[in-house]
Amino acid sequence: MAMILGAFVGRCVDRLSEFIGGEMSMMLGVKDELKKLQRRMERISGFLESAERKRHEDWNINSWVVELKDVMYDADDIIDRCMIEGRIVTILSENHPSTSAVRDTSSSSFFSFGYLKFQHEIGDKIQELNDRLKEIKEDRSMFPALEYTKQSARVTGVNPRQTVSIVIKSDIVGTKIEDDTQSLVESLVKEDNKKYRILGIVGMGGIGKTTLASKIYNDERIEKNFPIRVWACISQDFSEIKLLKDIIRKAGGNYGEAETKEELIRCLYSTLSQRFFIILDDVWEKDVWAKLLRYAIENAAASGKILITTRNTNIARNIGADIHHVNKMDDDSCWKLLHKNVFGDDDEEEEISGLKEIGIKIVEKCDGLPLAVKVIAGVLRSMDRNTIEWNKVLESDAWSMSQLHEELPGALFLSYEDLPSDLKQCFLYCSLFPEDSKM
Ligand SMILES: Nc1ncnc2c1ncn2[C@@H]1O[C@H](COP(=O)(O)OP(=O)(O)OP(=O)(O)O)[C@@H](O)[C@H]1O
Ligand SMILES: [Mg+2]
Incomplete structure (x- = not known):
């Protein structure tokens, strides 16, 4: 480490x-x-x-x-x-x-x-x-x-203001995600003669694929139309057996003593006896579909829809999905998101408007990535609310870390840089855990 x-x-x-x-x-x-x-x-x-x-x-x-x-x-x-x-x-x-x-x-x-x-x-x-x-x-x-x-x-402590938990009523900002949810839900609930259809939500890391998928999943028209709804998180190091068992359980089935892939695939298709909607979040390889789920879904008694989220357009294409690209968030929505996450429901308008100009410049650096905006909001929350502190974030050289730029948005690097060294060590320790594992 x-x-x-x-x-x-x-x-x-x-x-x-x-x-x-x-x-x-x-x-x-x-x-x-x-x-x-x-x-x-x-x-x-x-x-x-x-x-x-x-x-x-x-x-x-x-x-x-x-x-x-x-x-x-x-x-x-x-x-x-x-x-x-x-x-x-x-x-x-x-x-x-x-x-x-x-x-x-x-x-x-x-x-x-x-x-x-x-x-x-x-x-x-x-x-x-x-x-x-x-x-x-x-x-x-x-x-x-x-x-x-x-x-x-060294400022290792937290601004007392930060200790007050900020309750964000609705975390979602922007009309784009609402519009996308509407149109995608409509297309998913529309009757067709196909046994199944796959929708691929594609976009770079942190852009909001999972967020859009979860809005779709929780839409009441989806709930009404699909008696079986499954949300499965795939990730990079998924285990085939665990994934199959997870999907069967969430679809309301019982795999009993089944342990092999073949037994579990058979169990899955007999479980899918009513209209189903399956979300496979965070797919990194096409084999999840081709070698694991395709056979079960083709042989299921009922028809249904599958939604995958992936960073890789080729995977979605390979699986035969209709692709929906998630685009970058516009600066106005980014500012709203920053505002929400830094100030919560505080109404100190004067204080906020004094910081807006720098705030907008900061979100411009986040390049339309909501994840980056939220991370930066976390950094700003731990600072005093004044232009000097906010300017420090705006001017930080972490935004342009040349070597890291390709792999990591500046905002994420900056938030890491802002941690005191002992927390950096803790952070790196956490990074040893596999993605989506319980810590
Ligand atoms: N429209 C939005 N309004 C508010 N927050 C959003 C919005 N879209 C995304 N976010 C936030 O941005 C962060 C990243 O979003 P999300 O996890 O959906 O990204 P992702 O594209 O699935 O990333 P990954 O490829 O890493 O899985 C989350 O904290 C989410 O809450
Ligand atoms: Mg995701």
């Missing part, structure tokens, strides 16, 4: 203080060197926030960060070793008080010899670390772009 340097250095400094404060650092004769190490880490840590941000743009800063990470891993190892040795020495001295090896390092026992060897080795290692850290600290002056952030001044 990626290491967030700021959080890691902070942890190393804390562990060092704990160790320096204990008896063992004195006994090892490394207290002074460790203090030096701690001081250097603390000084460097002020530049880490800026370095983590700028490393994506500047290859030299990136190398500097990589080198520092290396030293930090070694430092962490050394602190571990010191702590383990400390524990061993304590246990041994408790079990053999007569050896007095801990305090009397001149004892000739084997234990004392091992201890002296360790003392010597660890002393050398700490000194070497200190030298490497000194070099890194000196190299830092080659990067005048790195800004110093006073750690205590």
Whole structure:
């Protein structure tokens, strides 16, 4: 897992203080060197926030960060070793008080010899670390772009206003999604002679495919027309067996002891005995249809409609779906969405109108992606409501992180960048969970 340097250095400094404060650092004769190490880490840590941000743009800063990470891993190892040795020495001295090896390092026992060897080795290692850290600290002056952030001044807390939960009555904005829902529902409930028809809602990540699909799914005309309604989330690492069981269960069937794909497919088509509407949300490969569901649906007693959402037009085309593209949200709707998510139902019109101009510029940067707008709204909610703070978001260099631009909208990167380093670490930890899994 990626290491967030700021959080890691902070942890190393804390562990060092704990160790320096204990008896063992004195006994090892490394207290002074460790203090030096701690001081250097603390000084460097002020530049880490800026370095983590700028490393994506500047290859030299990136190398500097990589080198520092290396030293930090070694430092962490050394602190571990010191702590383990400390524990061993304590246990041994408790079990053999007569050896007095801990305090009397001149004892000739084997234990004392091992201890002296360790003392010597660890002393050398700490000194070497200190030298490497000194070099890194000196190299830092080659990067005048790195800004110093006073750690205590880092805004990690939350604006008290943010703690008030904002109740958003209706999360949906824009007339486009309403119009699309109407026309798509109408076409889905229209009688035709086909056994089944597939509708593909296609568009880039975060544009609102699932949101549109769920509006359709919950429309009362859909409820009335389709006695069997199933919502199945597919994702990238879906399991065929689990998916089939899920669909059967949601369609009101019972798969009993069935465990194989063939048994479950048979069970699915006998379950689909009334008009059905099945949504397959987030399809990443055509085989979900071709190898898993097609046979069951072609053989079902009833007819029905299938709706898939996917980022990939080719998949929808391959499955034989009628395609509906979800387009980017217009700036006006984006501003409404931002407004709703930052201010909720607050009516402080004066305050809001003072921020509108910057707010509109911010949403323009979200490039019509509602997900990006909501994420940025989350960042703005945690800040004071004034033009200075909002301008900081508008001017943030995270919007144009050149390397990440292709994979990640600037808004998402910015919201990540805004997290304090310990939360960044938590965030990365969460990213280890498979998509849509329960955490
Ligand atoms: N018209 C809208 N009004 C308000 N919020 C919206 C609208 N459309 C989408 N959103 C919000 O944007 C976010 C992303 O939408 P959604 O999950 O539907 O995107 P998606 O296209 O399905 O993305 P993915 O490809 O990652 O599955 C959600 O939080 C959703 O609530
Ligand atoms: Mg989706």
